[in-house]
Amino acid sequence: MSESLDVNGEAPNLSGQILEELLCTEMWYEGKLEEPANVIYLKVNGSWFRHYFDCGIIFWRTDDRAPESYEMEELDSYFKVVDLAVKFGFKGLRIRSYEACPLENGSETIFTFSNDCSIIFSCIDDVTSYRT
Numbered sequence: 001m002s003e004s005l006d007v008n009g010e011a012p013n014l015s016g017q018i019l020e021e022l023l024c025t026e027m028w029y030e031g032k033l034e035e036p037a038n039v040i041y042l043k044v045n046g047s048w049f050r051h052y053f054d055c056g057i058i059f060w061r062t063d064d065r066a067p068e069s070y071e072m073e074e075l076d077s078y079f080k081v082v083d084l085a086v087k088f089g090f091k092g093l094r095i096r097s098y099e100a101c102p103l104e105n106g107s108e109t110i111f112t113f114s115n116d117c118s119i120i121f122s123c124i125d126d127v128t129s130y131r132t
Helices: 084-088
Strands: 019-029 032-044 047-054 057-063 070-072 077-083 095-103 106-113 118-124 127-131
Touching: 019 084, 047 106, 047 118, 057 106, 077 084, 095 118
Parallel strands: 032 127
Antiparallel strands: 019 032, 019 077, 032 047, 047 057, 070 077, 095 106, 106 118, 118 127
């Protein structure tokens, strides 16, 4: 397991904030789901934050707007936006904590909400998935 955690960009101060939106883009290749959470988008205080992983590195960026589904015909790929806040009942909840951890061959981030539920985004071998 890696001893350190590599973060590119600055994680927003999410603790105590109300989650307005939590979206992710699924990556589909040749009609098959290849990556359940290619990019994660959070909206708090009216601001969008883009969160993703690459080679074990955790990335944070600000964004201007919500993502939209799109297709890359030349790669036979489709990126579908999924509303995780609605799917798991997190919309409107207070984010109690955010933490990031190194994993063998990757890293993960954990968001815990005021109802004591969490969503964990794990990226192992460059494939990001989530679990609650």
